[in-house]
Amino acid sequence: MEIVTVCLETLGSEEGRAFVEAAQPEHPTLLDVAHQVDAAFGVVNIPNAVWIDEHFNIVRPAEPAWPAPRATGARSPLLDSGDARITAIATQATQIVSWTADEYANAVRDWARNGARSRFVLSADEVMARSGDRDVDGSAAAAHFELAQHFERGGDHDRAVAHFRSAHHLAPDNWTYKRQAWSLTGPEGPFRRFWQGPQDGQDWEYDSDWLVDIESSGPRTYYRPTEL
Amino acid sequence: MLLPDLFPTSTAFAEATGWKIEPHGACKGDLCLPLAPGTYREERVDAATVADRLGMAVVPAEGGGLWAIGPESFSGRALATVAAPDLKLQTFDGKAFALSSLRGTRMVLVAWAPY
Numbered sequence: 198m199e200i201v202t203v204c205l206e207t208l209g210s211e212e213g214r215a216f217v218e219a220a221q222p223e224h225p226t227l228l229d230v231a232h233q234v235d236a237a238f239g240v241v242n243i244p245n246a247v248w249i250d251e252h253f254n255i256v257r258p259a260e261p262a263w264p265a266p267r268a269t270g271a272r273s274p275l276l277d278s279g280d281a282r283i284t285a286i287a288t289q290a291t292q293i294v295s296w297t298a299d300e301y302a303n304a305v306r307d308w309a310r311n312g313a314r315s316r317f318v319l320s321a322d323e324v325m326a327r328s329g330d331r332d333v334d335g336s337a338a339a340a341h342f343e344l345a346q347h348f349e350r351g352g353d354h355d356r357a358v359a360h361f362r363s364a365h366h367l368a369p370d371n372w373t374y375k376r377q378a379w380s381l382t383g384p385e386g387p388f389r390r391f392w393q394g395p396q397d398g399q400d401w402e403y404d405s406d407w408l409v410d411i412e413s414s415g416p417r418t419y420y421r422p423t424e425l
Numbered sequence: 426m427l428l429p430d431l432f433p434t435s436t437a438f439a440e441a442t443g444w445k446i447e448p449h450g451a452c453k454g455d456l457c458l459p460l461a462p463g464t465y466r467e468e469r470v471d472a473a474t475v476a477d478r479l480g481m482a483v484v485p486a487e488g489g490g491l492w493a494i495g496p497e498s499f500s501g502r503a504l505a506t507v508a509a510p511d512l513k514l515q516t517f518d519g520k521a522f523a524l525s526s527l528r529g530t531r532m533v534l535v536a537w538a539p540y
Contacts, residue, residue: 198531201524203514205538210517213539217517227514227522234536236496237443237510239503244537253528255507262535305533312531321507328504335503336495337482343493344486347427356487373538380540390540 198309200224205232205243207346207377212390231346235373236339239328242372242420248308248318256308256318258328261420265295275391283388285408292416296425304425317425327423338368342377349381358402365403372419379406426494431472431483438470442494443510444479446470451479454508458499 201224204213210228217226234240238247238259246262249255266273275287295301308315319327345360361378368374376393382402383392394406411419426433426441435446444451450459460478464471472494476483480498485491497505511525524534 198533199527200533200535201527202535202537204517205536206540210519214517216539225522226517228517229512229514229536233512233514234534237512238534238536240536244535246536247534249509249524249527249532249534251529251531253509253511253525255504255509258504259536262533308531324507325500325502325504328502330501331496331498331503332501333480333482333498336480336498337484338495340482340484340493340495343427343495344484344491347491347493348487359487376538376540380538393540 198305201227203227203229203234205229205234205240205373205377207232207349208381209350230350232342232373232377235342235371239331240373241329241368241370243376245420250313250318254321255324256313258319258324260327260423261295262301263295264298264301266291266293268296268298278388280388282392282394282408286391286393289408289411289416293419294417294422295420300425329421334367335371338364338366338371338374341367342374345378354381362403365405375403375405375410376407379403428472428492428494429490431492432469433472434468435465435470438472438475440513442481442496444475444497446475451475453497454506456506456508 202222206212206228207230209230213228240259244262245259247255247259248257273287273291275283278284304317308317341360341364345357345364348360349357364374379393380390383389384396394408395401439445444453446465447457450457458478461474464474473483476494482495484493484495499505509524511523513521513523516522
């Protein structure tokens, strides 16, 4: 079995490099500056994982793949950041629902041992059924998101924002579209990419932000509910 | 898929969308959907017609000069087939990497981001 990580980052490799170097992974570590993985696998929030078998068929679609913050017992240092917005974000994040401590890792181990006989391998019909809804609006949102990234990488931020806004409007449940866009305009400093919202004294280019949205929808549905 | 016009080569269309345009239709994995005659001519694909057949949105860029075609939606689900898409990405040290290079091995693909 092989683990492959893919960093979804419009801005390129430098933003994620520190994390990769700190982890010193032995598995392939890939970069996806165009978010191809989003559309190809139905990834709508990160981190997510997909299982692909020896025959190059998907046997589990995109789903969260780590324990819930509460399950680990670890306290986020962001709760003590001293910044009100970051503390509020961290407080919401601790309420996010995912697996218990070893639940997902044990499922991966079971697949590694038993292959197609693993009880965690899904049928083709179940994989497609669990892969998430997509209608023409969802397709249009992906197209707008691709255009937004194209313009952002080319330095045309205004046109990028117009397309990011359309993507958010057409696919309001897609957190990846929002988190990527909102991460591009944070204040300088250690929380730049995680600020995800307006700053005092500055116009905000979007209709919503991370805190507003998660306080509206609730952290329990931050990741699409699923089961092993 | 970004296009300067709506008549890409069949190779470019397949690489960007995962859908191969065959004489009998548009195919991905073991799934094929028939296409109207004339959709594929002289190595070029009528992308707007194929997009309509597959439920792919065609979106013009702000200011013009560019089009984006979204992923298929005809099935109503993000995955219309379980055949994994053969994405071609780069490693962090700049080397080309095709997901299909791991065919024959079980793979857990983990998407993450530094934000």
